[in-house]
Amino acid sequence: MKNLRFLPLLPLFLVLAQCATSPAPEVTPSMVKKSSVSAERLENGRQVYRTSCVNCHGRATFGHSDAAYWTAVVPHMADKADLLPADQADVLNYLIACQLEADRGKD
Numbered sequence: 001m002k003n004l005r006f007l008p009l010l011p012l013f014l015v016l017a018q019c020a021t022s023p024a025p026e027v028t029p030s031m032v033k034k035s036s037v038s039a040e041r042l043e044n045g046r047q048v049y050r051t052s053c054v055n056c057h058g059r060a061t062f063g064h065s066d067a068a069y070w071t072a073v074v075p076h077m078a079d080k081a082d083l084l085p086a087d088q089a090d091v092l093n094y095l096i097a098c099q100l101e102a103d104r105g106k107d
């Protein structure tokens, strides 16, 4: 149980981890509605995006691509990020939902 002595530092590590990852758009009710994907799945996709994609890339810009683009790119990147199939599906849905949100008002 020696390792527990670091436990008081945990909040600090969490804050640092938070700062190290660039922001990703928050999941909104409108994204849930447009994508027809549950808030829980989109939220998981956002976490996966923040922990697995942003390391290598910094922040992606939404609004210059579309669902077909993400559908083609994510499987390739999921290999690099070593994602589980369920996380790959969630991150793809999240990126498409962000895209739909960024596209609003264009149609």
Ligand code: HEC
Pocket: 049, 052, 053, 054, 055, 056, 057, 073, 074, 077, 078, 080, 081, 091, 095
């Ligand atoms: C290990 C580092 C690494 C990780 C993790 C990673 N990428 Fe990439 N990504 C790259 C590199 C290197 C390229 C450019 C070369 C290539 O396409 O292989 C790239 C290219 C891209 C492109 C542009 C592709 C194109 O053809 O224009 C997008 C979009 C992208 N990544 C999104 C993501 C997403 C979303 C994730 C998380 C699921 C992710 N990446 C995870 C390294 C990474």
